[in-house]
Amino acid sequence: MSLMKIFDTAGSGMAAESLRLNTVASNLANADSVSSSADSAYKAKELLFAPTQESDGIASLDSDGVNNGVRMVGVSESQQPVETHYEPGNPMADQNGYVYGSNVNPIDELVNMISASRSYQNNVEVMNTTKQLMIKTIDLGS
Structure with missing residues (x-):
């Protein structure tokens, strides 16, 4: 692998981890949000990554055929059930008195944040x- 491709590889990793950090921040910001229905409640976002392709503008394979980059291919929503709370005095409550919270697990998000931050730091070090x-x-040479 040429030394210049290392910059492409580490740069794509840094971009991916930056997106991951932004997604974690968004999830944490909405961890305590409530809604009047389970369908409209905030659901934690999860990023999907894949190896880079030539069409991404990054040389994705080196001369040995080894992939050397990552890209985001989509965003999915967590399939965990949303939290239901009985709060009949809440203006967001449905006709039965329930409000629906997000399905964000703050502990999982903090673990993701630490992991993404460390991965970003590792790419900077590379x-x-x-x-x-x-x-x-x-x-x-001189």
């Missing part, structure tokens, strides 16, 4: 190490 190796290689 880019920094590659840059340092390139500078050392240039210094050897």
Whole structure:
């Protein structure tokens, strides 16, 4: 793999982790939201990733046929049931007095946030190490 492709690979990883962090932030922001029906209640979003393709503008395969990038291919909603609370005085309550909360699990989201943050940091470290190796290689030639 050429050293320049490492930047493409790490850059696509950083972009993916950035999207993942934004999705986690959105889920956490809506963790305590309520709705008047189960269908309109906020459902946690989950990103779907796949290897990059040539059409993405990133060279996806190196000379050995190894994939070297990631891209987001879609967003799905969590299939966990939404929470139901009996609150007849709530203006959002349905005719039976129930409000419907989101199905966001804050603990799972915090774990996702830590994982995405560490992955992002690892990709930054890969880019920094590659840059340092390139500078050392240039210094050897002079």
